[in-house]
Amino acid sequence: MAALSFVTSSSEGIFAPLVLMGDRLRGLRGWRRALLAFAAGLVSALAYAPFGFFPGLLLATAILVLLLDGTATEPSRVRAAAIVGWASGVGQFLAGLYWVGYAFTVDAAQHAWQIPFVAILFPGFLALYPMLACAATAYFRRNGSARIFLFAAAYALCEWVRGHLFTGFPWNLAAYSWGAVPQIMQSAAVIGAYGLTLLTLLFGASLAEFATARRRAWLLPTAVTALFAALWISGGVRLALDGPSTVPGVRLRLVQPDIPQTEKLMPQLQPRNWTRLLQLSHAPARTEPTIIIWPEAAPPPFLLQRVPQAVEQIGTLTPGNRVLMTGTVRAELAGNSVRYFNSFYIFSHGGQLIGIYDKFHLVPFGEYLPFPGLLHMLGLSKIVDMPDGFREGPGPQTFRMPGAPPVGPLICYEVIFPDAVVGRIRPGWIVNVTDDSWFGPSTGPYQHLLTARMRAIEEGLPIARDANTGISAVIDPLGRVMASLPLGQPGYVDAELPRALPITVYARLGDMGFLLLLTICFLCALATPRTAKNIRGEKFPAKMPLQVVESR
DSSP, X not given: OOEEEEEEOTTTGGGHHHHHHHHHHHTOOHHHHHHHHHHHHHHHGGGSTTTOOHHHHHHHHHHHHHHHHHHTTSTTHHHHHHHHHHHHHHHHHXXXXXXXXXXXXXXXXXXXGGHHHHHHHHHHHHTHHHHHHHHHHHHXXXXXXXXXXXXXXXXXXXXXXXXXXXXXXXXXXXXXXXXXXXXXXXXXXXXXXXXXXXXXXXXXXXXXXXXSOSTTTTHHHHHHHHHHHHHHHHHHHHHHHSOOOEEEEEEEEEEEOOOOHHHHSOGGGHHHHHHHHXXXXXXXXXXXXXXXXXXXXOSOTTHHHHOHHHHHHHHHHOOTTOEEEEEEEEEEEETTEEEEEEEEEEEEGGGEEEEEEEOOSOOBTTTBOSSHHHHHHTTOOOSSOOTTOOOOOOOOOOEEETTEEXXXXXXXXXXXXXXXXXXXXXXXXXXXXXXXXXXXXXXXXXXXXXXXXXHHHHHTOOEEEEESXXXXXEEOTTSOEEEEEOTTOOEEEEEEEEOOOSOOHHHHHTTHHHHHHHHHHHHHHHTSOOOHHHHHOOOOOSSOOEEEEEEO
């Protein structure tokens, strides 16, 4: 009896099951395709802190590319691709940024009604960036591996725009999916978060080639995997060679009072809150701290301007060369009006005020209301109850310190902006004070901490991060957490100050490395001409042809 053996075409090989799966994904249409894109976006959010499941983002990116491949057969492929990109973005931002809604529950009577709008409009707006990237990929459609380079470059460029347009919001960039792999994160010292974002997107997108029935389609994903293996090895060597070293004679105490946001502004609780700050600061230590740090808006509003006794009590904390740093709200007279600032004070010997820093990157809808006339008509208001909102400061600054290296303060989410955290004079370390109590026991504080770690790597500078409810941590210039206090636990962190590294490539050149990588990807995308067949859209067969070989 004759037996039949089936031999797949050479383009399939051992990847035949993946090719079959890819054909099924490319064959999806309508709401099924949009639903899968949305689900892939949800899965991609698992890559970010505190989960750190980076394969989730890589897999979701590969699925997105396969779904975009399927749009190539449709007459309105650009619109179809835009829907896919938007659905994917909504899934990612909904799952990754759900914690923003917590801020609207602090003053529930006034703001809770806005939560449904935030849950829909915020992810929907941010999803416009991946939508634009996917639409551009479809419009400038390329063949084969060139489409992978085009997708990665277009998506990364749109992520850069997201980080800059309308004051910017570069939260949960693809680079942060490597939070559980510090070796890979070290590459940010050269190419920054945007450069690592581009390479990560290229990695994930290239995996779609394993599900593509084309000769030697495995070459690109293999090459990109080898690139990331090299990044992992070089990052491991960097971590091994640069052991932690500290600045002699500088000892930090990061105070974490753990005061819920709902209790911070209650007049009857303000004396208790102030006392807690003082008690934690005065707590005995094996080695007395030389620098005490309080979080963002730690003292009750305007206390340090209106109550002389408060400054006197700070004087008891700052004998000799000891320094106290704290976030605070301050008011300033400007003619007949009052201007308000989210500020950072530095007190030296006997409570002498030696430095004031004003936050320059304010939170839209939190600290100020964009387009106030229009939004007030819609009944929307900012979360922080401050007349006319806060005013902007002049930008990053460096302050000289008695007995310690110069310091660069950052308040709250100012630390999330690559290449915008250091002033004209490079400091020896960064202090990031924040109040993540607005976001409750969510993933937000973990993501915020991870961005601070990335900034430390980019700049080669240690960061002391002090948070009201946590997570407070001392981070070395390689992004390693040297000491920390968990979320939702009152107390303090005592640690020595890590020593800064020599200025990094990224600190010198900024996003030039990202621009170079972006240019290379676009050139690789242009290497394949746009044939007439590509413009119409390349049809992917549901099943690959099989060769039937008869044997006896």
